[in-house]
Amino acid sequence: MNRAIFLDRDGTLNSDSRDYIKDLSDFRMFSFTPQALKILQKLGFKLILITNQSAIARGLTTQDEVEKIHEFLKKELLKSGVILDGIYLCPHHPDDNCLCRKPKTGNIFKAVNDFKIDTSKSYFIGDSEKDIETGAQAGCKTVLVQTGIDKKEETMNWRIAPDYIVENLLYAAKLIEEMESQ
Numbered sequence: 001m002n003r004a005i006f007l008d009r010d011g012t013l014n015s016d017s018r019d020y021i022k023d024l025s026d027f028r029m030f031s032f033t034p035q036a037l038k039i040l041q042k043l044g045f046k047l048i049l050i051t052n053q054s055a056i057a058r059g060l061t062t063q064d065e066v067e068k069i070h071e072f073l074k075k076e077l078l079k080s081g082v083i084l085d086g087i088y089l090c091p092h093h094p095d096d097n098c099l100c101r102k103p104k105t106g107n108i109f110k111a112v113n114d115f116k117i118d119t120s121k122s123y124f125i126g127d128s129e130k131d132i133e134t135g136a137q138a139g140c141k142t143v144l145v146q147t148g149i150d151k152k153e154e155t156m157n158w159r160i161a162p163d164y165i166v167e168n169l170l171y172a173a174k175l176i177e178e179m180e181s182q
Ligand SMILES: [Mg+2]
Pocket: 008, 009, 010, 011, 012, 016, 126, 127, 128, 148
């Protein structure tokens, strides 16, 4: 069985935008992302992106443009020796009622099946309530990062509270590294 770090994209690996990330010119990876993922990869985790991109269903971007962003992301990470093991995308609109849009667990369980992952030894890192719900429902430990649009998210009224709250992805990686060493 493998262990994984499930990662949200916008607001977690790169800065988010209320106008959506429509093409490569909108995509800004955080400077600490490669270092953070390197730490997690070295610990033996599979790195798996689980992302909602309703901008596709909304007609604001296309599957092709999103793939270009993901090719760029993979190439940038590879410069630091980081391999993104999988990318699971939901292109649907919230009203489509698909099974793959977070907080639904369709995509995460697809990845669990593809990579034979033990979710109880895995983490979900994201910046929103949807990420925390997805991870928790799948049996992962959850880490909230505060680099989303709403920066300091108010978690008090959430249905499911995150297990950990940290400043950003690098702190999340360092936290997991520390817990692994115990
Ligand atoms: Mg996000």
